[in-house]
Amino acid sequence: MNRRFLIASGGTGGHFYPGFVIGKNLRRQGCAVLFIVRKNDPAAQILEANHLHYREIDFMGLPRSLNPVRHLQFTLKFFKSLLQTRHIIRQFKPDVALGTGGYISFPLIFTAHLMGLKTAVHDSNARLGLANRICGWFADLFMLGLPINKKLKNSVLTSTPIRREFTQPVDRKAILENLGLDPNCKTALVVGGSQGAKNLNWAVVQIAQQNTAWQFIHITGERWYQTLSQAYNQTAHVAVLPYSHEIYALMKAVDLIICRSGASTLAELIYCHLPAILVPFPHAAANHQYYNAKILKDAGCAELLLDDSHLPARLQETFNQWNTSGNLSGRLDEMHRAYQRLTIPNPISSAKNIARLLCKL
Numbered sequence: 519m520n521r522r523f524l525i526a527s528g529g530t531g532g533h534f535y536p537g538f539v540i541g542k543n544l545r546r547q548g549c550a551v552l553f554i555v556r557k558n559d560p561a562a563q564i565l566e567a568n569h570l571h572y573r574e575i576d577f578m579g580l581p582r583s584l585n586p587v588r589h590l591q592f593t594l595k596f597f598k599s600l601l602q603t604r605h606i607i608r609q610f611k612p613d614v615a616l617g618t619g620g621y622i623s624f625p626l627i628f629t630a631h632l633m634g635l636k637t638a639v640h641d642s643n644a645r646l647g648l649a650n651r652i653c654g655w656f657a658d659l660f661m662l663g664l665p666i667n668k669k670l671k672n673s674v675l676t677s678t679p680i681r682r683e684f685t686q687p688v689d690r691k692a693i694l695e696n697l698g699l700d701p702n703c704k705t706a707l708v709v710g711g712s713q714g715a716k717n718l719n720w721a722v723v724q725i726a727q728q729n730t731a732w733q734f735i736h737i738t739g740e741r742w743y744q745t746l747s748q749a750y751n752q753t754a755h756v757a758v759l760p761y762s763h764e765i766y767a768l769m770k771a772v773d774l775i776i777c778r779s780g781a782s783t784l785a786e787l788i789y790c791h792l793p794a795i796l797v798p799f800p801h802a803a804a805n806h807q808y809y810n811a812k813i814l815k816d817a818g819c820a821e822l823l824l825d826d827s828h829l830p831a832r833l834q835e836t837f838n839q840w841n842t843s844g845n846l847s848g849r850l851d852e853m854h855r856a857y858q859r860l861t862i863p864n865p866i867s868s869a870k871n872i873a874r875l876l877c878k879l
Contacts, residue, residue: 521549521877522614526626528555532642532780534564536663537618539679540640541570542878543869552610554603556622575602579621599625607633614638614879621649631656636879640872642678642781644813645806658879661872663781664813664862676685676864678785679869683766697757699733704846707772708736709765711799715778716742718797721830722776723749726756729837731846735772737762773850776833779811785865787814793853794820795836797829818856 527537541551553572555561565572577599578592578793603625607615615630617623617639627637637742641650642663653658660670663678663791691701699705710718719742726734733755738746743760746868750756762768769775769790777783779796787794794814798807814820823832 519546521614521878522610522652523551524550524554524607524610524615524626525551526557526615526617526623526696528561528620528622532782533619533622534561535782536640536679537616538564538568538570539681539869540616540618540876542568543679543873545570545676547818547873547877549612549873552606552612554606554622554626559622573602575599575606575621575622577625583857594627600629602660603629604633607635614876616640617650617653618874619643619647619650623653624649624815627653638876638879640676640678642785643806644709644809645804647803647806655779659875661875663785664810671808673862674875674876675861676872677865677868678781678786678789678870680789680865681766682784682866684770684786684789685866686766687771688767690771693767693840697735699735699755699757703733704731704753704850705733705735706772706774706776707768707773708734709775709777709783710737710739711778711780713799715739715799715825717829718776719746720749721833724810724830725834725837726750726835727753729841730755731841732837735759735768737765737768779807779814780812781806783808784814785868787819788857788860788862789865791819791854791857793850795823795833796820797823799826799861800825813860817859819853819860 522625523535525541528534531829545551548587553565553570555574555576557576562572576595578595602668607630613628615672616638617627629635637657638659639650639653640661644666645663654670660673661676662673665675694701708722719738722736723746735757737759747758750758757860769792771784774793780799796811798811811822815822821836824831840849
């Protein structure tokens with residue numbers, strides 16, 4: 519009989535996409551898969567586009583303020599979400615419940631545990647989120663995307679699944695020429711997330727115009743595209759894009775990336791062995807992006823720069839050191855090879871390995 523899996527996944531892309539990839543892999547194996555997402559989560563559109571079934575529950579994250587109204591709303595939605603989840607479990611009758619991080623995981627993992635179901639959790643970050651730390655008390659299996667500095671019961675390092683598009687071969691020459699760039703020049707890709715990153719964006723504008731030894735593909739985010747396009751003023755060695763659906767191709771066509779350090783991004787870098795300058799999002803919960811970045815920094819795969827008022831100067835200093843060392847290619851090769859020191863499993867095979875572990879529960 520085919521096994522049935524209920525997956526709570528949503529909120530940020532770092533929580534949603536691992537569950538999404540795992541769910542698709544389970545479905546390919548003939549398993550029945552149902553997702554739980556929060557009410558009005560944009561992730562539902564992606565699930566619909568991929569013909570994946572889902573149910574919504576009305577839940578919210580724990581308020582960080584002392585506002586009593588917000589805490590009352592949270593309490594009401596908390597108990598409502600438990601009842602909704604209980605109803606979904608009774609209807610769907612899953613064999614295993616999986617949470618992939620974020621507050622949406624808690625109602626499922628807690629309720630499934632009380633109802634005697636097997637439960638599993640996946641956390642992509644080097645610092646566990648609050649919801650997953652609590653879910654860990656009820657989990658039969660705890661899967662880690664990155665190494666963490668504490669021991670957990672029933673834990674295994676699995677890496678974080680990424681899209682199979684990253685396995686596709688790319689034509690560097692064609693990609694760069696289509697962007698009006700020189701395939702023979704060192705190229706850096708700049709990504710601040712889907713919404714862009716103000717401080718990072720402007721820091722790169724400053725250094726890109728001063729570093730003609732490099733060319734840049736700058737993905738600004740929609741909200742910053744017009745402003746930054748004007749700031750570059752058609753600088754010849756910079757291609758400016760608001761967004762790219764083919765980030766997997768760009769990452770395999772460049773020599774360096776300047777980006778945030780969310781867990782899914784790091785999994786993509788690990789697969790591509792791409793040298794990086796990581797600028798963690800300073801307001802990430804528990805500063806988890808800093809600890810994510812530190813793993814690649816300590817291994818020699820990346821530089822780590824803080825997103826503060828000194829970022830433009832530190833970014834310029836990093837490029838100056840590389841440009842004046844006389845061995846830029848050697849430095850990039852060292853960073854590329856340093857990925858071999860990591861003991862993190864292959865992110866491409868991660869979904870398949872996770873599916874195998876879940877089927878054993």
